[in-house]
Amino acid sequence: MFWNFRRVQQLHFMQLLSTCLLLSGIMVCWDKLNNTMEVSYLYFGPSFRNDSFVISREEAYKFSNHGYLINHEDKCKSDDVFLLLFVKSTPQNFQRRRGIRSTWGNESYIESELGVSVKVLFALGVHPHSDTRTLVQQQLYREDRKYHDLIQQSFVDSFYNLTVKLLLQFNWMHAHCSQARFVISSDDDMFIHMPNLVRYLKQVSQADAQHFWLGRVFSNSGPVRWKSNKYYVSQELYPWSSYPPYTGGAAYVVSRDVALRIREASLTLNATLHIDDVFMGICASVIGVAPKAHNFFSGERKSPYHPCIYKHMMTSHGHETDLRELWKTATSPDVQTVDSGFLGKLYCSVTKLRLLCNPFNLNTYSCKTSTIF
Ligand SMILES: *[C@@H]1O[C@H](CO)[C@@H](O)[C@H](O)[C@H]1NC(C)=O
Ligand SMILES: *[C@@H]1O[C@H](CO)[C@@H](O)[C@H](O)[C@H]1NC(C)=O
Ligand SMILES: *[C@@H]1O[C@H](CO)[C@@H](O)[C@H](O)[C@H]1NC(C)=O
Numbered sequence: 070m071f072w073n074f075r076r077v078q079q080l081h082f083m084q085l086l087s088t089c090l091l092l093s094g095i096m097v098c099w100d101k102l103n104n105t106m107e108v109s110y111l112y113f114g115p116s117f118r119n120d121s122f123v124i125s126r127e128e129a130y131k132f133s134n135h136g137y138l139i140n141h142e143d144k145c146k147s148d149d150v151f152l153l154l155f156v157k158s159t160p161q162n163f164q165r166r167r168g169i170r171s172t173w174g175n176e177s178y179i180e181s182e183l184g185v186s187v188k189v190l191f192a193l194g195v196h197p198h199s200d201t202r203t204l205v206q207q208q209l210y211r212e213d214r215k216y217h218d219l220i221q222q223s224f225v226d227s228f229y230n231l232t233v234k235l236l237l238q239f240n241w242m243h244a245h246c247s248q249a250r251f252v253i254s255s256d257d258d259m260f261i262h263m264p265n266l267v268r269y270l271k272q273v274s275q276a277d278a279q280h281f282w283l284g285r286v287f288s289n290s291g292p293v294r295w296k297s298n299k300y301y302v303s304q305e306l307y308p309w310s311s312y313p314p315y316t317g318g319a320a321y322v323v324s325r326d327v328a329l330r331i332r333e334a335s336l337t338l339n340a341t342l343h344i345d346d347v348f349m350g351i352c353a354s355v356i357g358v359a360p361k362a363h364n365f366f367s368g369e370r371k372s373p374y375h376p377c378i379y380k381h382m383m384t385s386h387g388h389e390t391d392l393r394e395l396w397k398t399a400t401s402p403d404v405q406t407v408d409s410g411f412l413g414k415l416y417c418s419v420t421k422l423r424l425l426c427n428p429f430n431l432n433t434y435s436c437k438t439s440t441i442f
């Protein structure tokens with residue numbers, strides 16, 4: 070009887086072990102597949118030469134020669150700024166800005182709960198349609214009188230002017246907040262798990278916060294040559310078939326030195342390439358800085374809703390209406406203990422496997438994050 074019982078136990082153990090092995094195998098293959106699918110273009114031919122973008126300073130200056138309509142030069146007056154957070158917004162997105170102010174972009178929450186000084190600014194151009202521009206502009210002035218957190222230049226706010234907005238951010242940082250230890254740039258439909266991110270950055274800043282550039286890294290992509298595509302780039306604009314590595318523009322973090330050197334590089338580069346994150350990759354390749362990937366910076370899609378995910382998440386894309394709810398649940402204290410102990414770890418590992426190694430959740434987080442043992 071006793072012997073039988075042990076045999077049964079052994080059998081169960083072997084079963085569990087082989088299941089685990091099988092699952093790890095699936096995970097590795099799945100990630101291979103996932104990565105292959107993210108490569109937007111397989112390339113051959115001559116590789117990229119960054120010096121081809123070099124132009125004179127006078128000509129480069131034209132790309133950022135836009136006057137300010139709204140500015141807050143004194144925003145960073147206090148000496149110690151840990152985080153300068155730019156949110157790329159557009160004039161008419163009032164609701165999104167309101168949502169961000171009361172959740173992950175709440176300065177006083179971050180300062181009191183997370184213990185670091187942060188400055189949040191929304192970066193804008195002007196409304197593209199001249200007939201509604203005046204009205205929207207009045208609303209923006211009113212909004213800014215209330216919150217003092219908009220910076221706006223006179224360029225037309227459009228997808229094809231995103232690189233101009235990139236220059237606005239780095240130039241502003243250089244002029245008015247060059248002491249900030251880290252700079253984040255984010256879209257206004259993002260969710261950023263500030264407690265997780267700030268905890269991570271505190272560790273980085275204790276070690277060495279130099280040459281630091283973190284986000285979701287694209288290192289195997291190249292220009293789209295289909296004219297109907299939003300990301301179409303002509304042969305003339307970019308003759309090579311691959312881009313230098315860059316982080317997705319939806320959210321990334323750079324250290325102070327990288328921000329300042331990218332800005333410096335941009336002063337002599339042709340910023341006609343409208344895809345802002347790719348242009349940043351070009352600037353970075355000129356100064357010899359490469360991005361570092363973090364598994365919990367999401368791709369194009371929303372992260373699955375689950376405490377085991379919230380425990381590690383940094384960013385998640387595509388949030389407009391669920392921001393407040395997600396903020397409440399994802400930053401609740403329970404989340405920090407969800408994977409404690411062996412059973413907790415097992416539970417979260419299986420949960421992540423189920424949620425991330427799943428064809429319906431491609432482009433969120435990597436499947437291999439399930440193996441956090
Ligand atoms: C920001 O956070 C503070 C402190 O946690 C809180 O009192 C305040 O209500 C929050 N602001 C908004 C707009 O939610
Ligand atoms: C970008 O902004 C400039 C300056 O306002 C404007 O002349 C140009 O038309 C804009 N480009 C696009 C594609 O909107
Ligand atoms: C910048 O690049 C565009 C596209 O290739 C080109 O038409 C333009 O002449 C370049 N500008 C300068 C100043 O070289």
Ligand SMILES: *[C@@H]1O[C@H](CO)[C@@H](O)[C@H](O)[C@H]1NC(C)=O
Nearest residue numbers: 117118119120354355356357
């Ligand atoms: C880009 O140019 C700089 C100097 O101009 C050089 O140090 C760097 O290695 C180049 N990078 C690539 C990818 O060619």
